[in-house]
Structure formats: C-alpha cells, structure tokens
Amino acid sequence: DGGITQSPKYLFRKEGQNVTLSCEQNLNHDAMYWYRQDPGQGLRLIYYSQIVNDFQKGDIAEGYSVSREKKESFPLTVTSAQKNPTAFYLCASRPGLTNEKLFFGSGTQLSVL
Amino acid sequence: QKEVEQDPGPLSVPEGAIVSLNCTYSNSAFQYFMWYRQYSRKGPELLMYTYSSGNKEDGRFTAQVDKSSKYISLFIRDSQPSDSATYLCAMSAGSSASKIIFGSGTRLSIRP
Numbered sequence: 397d398g399g400i401t402q403s404p405k406y407l408f409r410k411e412g413q414n415v416t417l418s419c420e421q422n423l424n425h426d427a428m429y430w431y432r433q434d435p436g437q438g439l440r441l442i443y444y445s446q447i448v449n450d451f452q453k454g455d456i457a458e459g460y461s462v463s464r465e466k467k468e469s470f471p472l473t474v475t476s477a478q479k480n481p482t483a484f485y486l487c488a489s490r491p492g493l494t495n496e497k498l499f500f501g502s503g504t505q506l507s508v509l
Numbered sequence: 510q511k512e513v514e515q516d517p518g519p520l521s522v523p524e525g526a527i528v529s530l531n532c533t534y535s536n537s538a539f540q541y542f543m544w545y546r547q548y549s550r551k552g553p554e555l556l557m558y559t560y561s562s563g564n565k566e567d568g569r570f571t572a573q574v575d576k577s578s579k580y581i582s583l584f585i586r587d588s589q590p591s592d593s594a595t596y597l598c599a600m601s602a603g604s605s606a607s608k609i610i611f612g613s614g615t616r617l618s619i620r621p
Contacts, residue, residue: 400552402552436517436614437613438515438597438612439597439611484550486552496541496603497543497555498553498555498599498609499555500545500552500553500554501552503550503551503552505550
C-alpha cells in the first residue's frame with residue numbers, strides 16, 4: 397500500500413529536549429515537505445526538500461532542523477530552540493516540481509510536558 | 510494582508526443542503542488551485558485540483574475558479590454528515606520555485 401507514514405502519532409517533549417519526528421514515503425516522490433498546523437492558522441511551511449541531500453527553509457524554520465539522506469525519508473527535529481513547539485505536524489510529498497498535488501501523512505501531535 | 514483568505518467558520522448546515530466554501534487571494538500569478546478535506550487530527554486529503562479558470566466537477570463536488578475576481582469556490586451538493594470536516598483551499602503559481610499556499614481552513618458541520 398503506497399503512502400506516507402508519520403510516527404509517532406503523539407509525542408511529548410520535556411523542557412530543553414530535542415525530539416525527532418519521522419516521515420517515510422514509498423510513493424517514489426522527489427519532493428517532501430514539513431508543515432506545522434496550529435488552530436485557526438492553516439498550514440505553515442517549515443522545511444522542504446526537492447532532492448536527496450538538499451533542503452530549503454520554509455517560512456518558520458527557526459528552531460527546527462531536517463535531513464534528506466534517502467529519497468524515502470525526511471525526518472524533522474524540533475530543537476530546544478523552538479520555544480513554542482506544541483502543534484500538529486504534517487509531512488507531505490509531491491511527485492515532482494511540475495505536479496502541484498501534495499499528498500499528506502496522518503500527522504504527529506507534539507505537546508510540551 | 511495574507512496571500513490567501515478563507516473564512517474559518519464554523520459553518521453548520523442541515524443534511525442535504527448545498528454548501529458553498531470560498532477563498533480569495535491576492536497573487537495574480539496563482540494558476541493551480543486545490544481543495545483539501547481534513548478530518549479532525551488527520552492529514553489533509555486532496556479533493557479537487559484545477560488549473561486556471563473554470564469549473565471542475567467530481568461527483569457531488571464542484572470547484573470553481575474566477576481568476577478575474579481572484580476568487581475560488583467549492584460546492585458540495587446533497588451534503589452528508591460524513592462531509593463534516595475542515596476544508597482547506599490551496600494554490601500555487603506552478604513554477605519550480607513556487608510554494609503552495611494554504612488558506613486557514615473552514616470548519617463545516619452537517620446536521621443530520
């Protein structure tokens with residue numbers, strides 16, 4: 397079954413801790429994205445990657461880091477520098493830069509303890 | 510001013526009604542227009558995808574784009590309780606460097 401898998405579904409972060417959210421896709425898509433969703437604010441772009449070993453900052457990259465060592469995987473680390481990390485995080489992919497259709501994972505809810 | 514404006518609702522209508530959801534935008538370079546449906550605490554699911562102006566129909570759903578007014582709409586006919594969700598519009602200019610910009614979403618509730 398092709399799709400995007402995000403894990404874990406729920407994650408809790410302690411003060412000063414870094415946490416990593418996993419995103420894996422088996423759709424053979426080139427581009428992958430991380431969005432943050434807060435109530436009433438829609439989706440805001442954190443980071444995106446168009447090819448392996450390359451990624452760009454989105455609109456709200458501060459306090460986050462990513463890597464793209466494999467085409468299938470695009471993990472997001474929420475660092476201790478992100479002072480307001482509580483949000484719903486969505487990973488997405490798209491077949492190529494000429495195709496505007498985004499496909500989303502099921503999301504990870506991150507909360508601060 | 511946001512590039513894409515969407516009324517957050519909530520919008521509540523009786524089952525069987527026709528629903529109209531709308532977005533306005535300011536960037537005249539946008540050419541690709543999408544509607545996503547998102548159930549609570551799930552990932553958005555692509556419903557409709559249109560290029561440039563005009564209408565597109567898929568079952569009970571019709572997407573309409575009016576580029577001259579910078580206005581897009583999603584119509585849902587014969588609405589069902591299972592249509593209760595948040596609907597997000599999204600759009601992009603379509604170039605390799607362009608980003609996909611999302612509206613803030615409209616919460617829709619269909620009353621049985």
